[in-house]
Amino acid sequence: MPLDRYYTLGRSGLRVSRLSLGTMTFGEDWGWGSDAAESRRIFDLYVERGGNFIDTANFYTGGSSERLLGQFIGERRDSLVVATKYSLNMRPDDPNGGGNHRKNMMRSVEASLRRLNTDYIDLLYLHAWDDLTPVEEVMRGFDDLVRSGKVLYAGISDAPAWQIARMQTIADLRGWAPLVALQVQYNLAERTVERELLPMAKELGLGVLAWSPLASGVLTGKYSRADLAHVGQVVGSDVTGTRKDVAAAIGALTPRALDIAEVVKQIAQELERTPSQVALAWTLLHPAVTGPIIGARTLKQLEDNLGALEIVFSDEQRRHLDAASAIELGFPHDFMQLEQTRQVLFGNAKVSRLP
Amino acid sequence: MSLDQYYTLGRSGLRVSRLSLGTMTFGEDWGWGAAEDTARAMFDRYLEAGGNFIDTADMYTEGSSESLLGKFVEQAGARDRVVISTKFTYNAQPGNPNAGGNGRKNIMRAVEGSLRRLRTDYIDLYLLHTWDRVTPAEEVVRTLDDLVRAGKIRYAGLSDTPAWYAARAQTYAEAHALTPLVNMQLEYSLVERHIEHEFVPLATELGMGITAWSPLGMGLLSGKYRPSQAGGEGDGRLAKVTSAPGFERFTERNWRIVAALEDVARASGRSMAQVALNWAANRPGIASLIVGATKLAQLDDNLAALDFTLPDALRARLDEASAPDAPFPYYMFVDRQQTRIHGGVAVGDKPAGYAPPVWVDAVEARDVRASR
Numbered sequence: 001m002p003l004d005r006y007y008t009l010g011r012s013g014l015r016v017s018r019l020s021l022g023t024m025t026f027g028e029d030w031g032w033g034s035d036a037a038e039s040r041r042i043f044d045l046y047v048e049r050g051g052n053f054i055d056t057a058n059f060y061t062g063g064s065s066e067r068l069l070g071q072f073i074g075e076r077r078d079s080l081v082v083a084t085k086y087s088l089n090m091r092p093d094d095p096n097g098g099g100n101h102r103k104n105m106m107r108s109v110e111a112s113l114r115r116l117n118t119d120y121i122d123l124l125y126l127h128a129w130d131d132l133t134p135v136e137e138v139m140r141g142f143d144d145l146v147r148s149g150k151v152l153y154a155g156i157s158d159a160p161a162w163q164i165a166r167m168q169t170i171a172d173l174r175g176w177a178p179l180v181a182l183q184v185q186y187n188l189a190e191r192t193v194e195r196e197l198l199p200m201a202k203e204l205g206l207g208v209l210a211w212s213p214l215a216s217g218v219l220t221g222k223y224s225r226a227d228l229a230h231v232g233q234v235v236g237s238d239v240t241g242t243r244k245d246v247a248a249a250i251g252a253l254t255p256r257a258l259d260i261a262e263v264v265k266q267i268a269q270e271l272e273r274t275p276s277q278v279a280l281a282w283t284l285l286h287p288a289v290t291g292p293i294i295g296a297r298t299l300k301q302l303e304d305n306l307g308a309l310e311i312v313f314s315d316e317q318r319r320h321l322d323a324a325s326a327i328e329l330g331f332p333h334d335f336m337q338l339e340q341t342r343q344v345l346f347g348n349a350k351v352s353r354l355p
Numbered sequence: 356m357s358l359d360q361y362y363t364l365g366r367s368g369l370r371v372s373r374l375s376l377g378t379m380t381f382g383e384d385w386g387w388g389a390a391e392d393t394a395r396a397m398f399d400r401y402l403e404a405g406g407n408f409i410d411t412a413d414m415y416t417e418g419s420s421e422s423l424l425g426k427f428v429e430q431a432g433a434r435d436r437v438v439i440s441t442k443f444t445y446n447a448q449p450g451n452p453n454a455g456g457n458g459r460k461n462i463m464r465a466v467e468g469s470l471r472r473l474r475t476d477y478i479d480l481y482l483l484h485t486w487d488r489v490t491p492a493e494e495v496v497r498t499l500d501d502l503v504r505a506g507k508i509r510y511a512g513l514s515d516t517p518a519w520y521a522a523r524a525q526t527y528a529e530a531h532a533l534t535p536l537v538n539m540q541l542e543y544s545l546v547e548r549h550i551e552h553e554f555v556p557l558a559t560e561l562g563m564g565i566t567a568w569s570p571l572g573m574g575l576l577s578g579k580y581r582p583s584q585a586g587g588e589g590d591g592r593l594a595k596v597t598s599a600p601g602f603e604r605f606t607e608r609n610w611r612i613v614a615a616l617e618d619v620a621r622a623s624g625r626s627m628a629q630v631a632l633n634w635a636a637n638r639p640g641i642a643s644l645i646v647g648a649t650k651l652a653q654l655d656d657n658l659a660a661l662d663f664t665l666p667d668a669l670r671a672r673l674d675e676a677s678a679p680d681a682p683f684p685y686y687m688f689v690d691r692q693q694t695r696i697h698g699g700v701a702v703g704d705k706p707a708g709y710a711p712p713v714w715v716d717a718v719e720a721r722d723v724r725a726s727r
Contacts, residue, residue, distance in 0.1 A: 134366050
């Protein structure tokens with residue numbers, strides 16, 4: 001399953017590679033990224049191997065990510081699928097300089113187009129839910145951007161499932177551009193999106209992109225119990241510092257995650273593959289998932305990550321990974337699976353969807 | 356400072372200050388406005404204080420208001436930061452009936468003129484200025500929707516229309532998936548509370564934030580008139596217009612309200628203007644008050660109007676002194692009547708705390724950067 005096999009994204013006709021190139025590492029503004037030269041090599045390798053799906057955001061490395069990408073794209077513009085995002089605030093004293101609403105959406109898109117040095121964005125995500133903006137306003141804004149030709153497809157990232165369900169349904173009813181992609185945190189150590197977001201995405205036609213598929217590096221096996229004490233210099237929600245600082249700050253470094261990383265390592269040994277490849281390949285198993293977003297700081301890491309597409313797990317290995325990382329689905333999902341519940345719902349008849 | 360706290364306007368995601376800068380006083384074309392340097396000083400002061408919501412109209416001071424505002428915004432490099440609201444309706448070419456009114460032809464003409472004078476390629480909030488009694492609501496909302504699609508305006512609203520017309524326009528827009536009306540601009544103050552009967556429930560129910568014009572009752576509540584000293588007398592701008600129909604402000608009832616305001620201001624140690632604004636801003640449905648000044652000192656005084664909390668007893672005193680009549684059918688919608696609907700038991704819509712407000716505190720810029 002090499003990078004040059006393409007699949008349609010969600011319920012759309014857009015063809016994308018199964019590994020998307022994350023570019024939050026492009027630029028050194030946040031202290032842990034790659035310089036322009038290394039970023040360029042990473043971009044070139046990804047594209048040479050057939051990759052076409054590039055992920056960025058207005059906010060990444062203070063705009064450097066988009067700017068570098070804009071330089072690298074050059075004449076390849078039409079053969080690439082460029083995804084970027086709006087919502088995060090780049091002018092901290094301006095309440096309308098961030099957020100999901102129309103004023104910020106329009107301003108942010110113009111700025112992204114400028115930095116990306118292009119006249120259209122293939123996929124525009126709402127980056128994170130602001131809990132203030134009416135969903136109709138967001139969906140109508142997307143539709144206007146699609147009509148104006150500045151954006152081809154709409155997507156959403158980091159939002160409650162019920163809000164997305166409502167947005168998609170309003171778009172369907174009103175004939176507006178639908179959401180075709182959902183970007184969420186998903187990896188062996190963080191499977192809570194399996195409760196609501198992934199089933200919703202599958203049903204409503206959103207292809208899922210998994211961010212942080214390696215759990216901030218924890219699943220690569222590079223951290224040990226000794227690192228649990230690491231507090232780092234990260235204050236609040238700051239993004240700068242080392243990657244270990246970031247992993248500690250966002251709560252990715254936990255005993256549970258390290259246990260899961262152990263199992264990943266074990267299976268990697270069985271397959272004679274790297275733990276990263278195993279962790280990435282696992283995300284592809286869920287039927288709602290289009291692919292993970294891989295963010296590499298070095299060419300070597302990228303080279304390694306691309307190997308994930310060659311992995312085929314045995315049933316036993318899948319069970320092992322699943323058992324080590326399983327979460328409770330919680331109410332109502334667990335309740336619906338109880339024998340007693342099924343009995344009162346279906347009586348003695350055997351009922352299910354087509355296999 | 357209260358101006359740097361922002362709330363979303365109506366059912367929209369647009370964040371605005373609770374005091375909006377009114378610019379009908381920008382320019383001397385009407386004989387009583389502020390000259391360019393004073394207007395600029397007021398604009399600068401408002402922005403410095405954190406304000407982001409600026410109101411104008413194509414007809415104010417014959418276009419000077421928009422032209423000056425456009426110039427100030429451009430020179431301050433503040434276009435994306437400010438939320439500019441302007442309006443269409445009033446006629447710009449005497450003798451041409453289609454150069455005024457709320458029809459599509461006039462809206463399309465007016466918006467181009469406003470964009471040009473404002474030196475921008477988009478208006479944040481575009482309002483119908485005054486109901487013209489002849490244009491169908493469907494035509495207005497469809498035209499506003501086309502302007503949103505064209506990128507010339509971001510949001511739409513209404514000013515000075517009957518409530519039934521606004522309800523029809525909003526419902527029609529909703530049914531046809533057209534851009535919603537997110538704002539109603541209406542006169543509201545201690546001496547003008549009629550909107551409480553229809554417009555306040557309409558606006559809160561249908562997602563339109565109310566911006567209040569003339570929150571100082573055309574100056575009657577500004578402190579210029581003090582019944583304790585002058586009795587029911589006064590001069591100033593208001594004295595010149597008070598004989599015009601609809602502008603009769605020197606009434607016995609109003610002087611009683613002004614007297615109560617004077618007492619409350621003395622008791623709270625605040626200026627009469629600040630108390631009057633504070634009262635209005637904290638009434639149901641009110642998103643923002645439009646404060647307009649001709650002198651910097653007036654503006655300074657007004658901008659501090661939300662920096663204090665009026666004690667309940669004093670607020671009640673103002674409520675009472677200014678309480679509007681409840682004519683038919685509104686006397687049917689008071690508790691005494693409604694209890695017969697509910698059979699004498701206690702009935703409410705939602706308990707307190709059912710829908711806690713969303714409120715995000717300010718933090719230092721360095722900590723604003725998110726984790727991805």
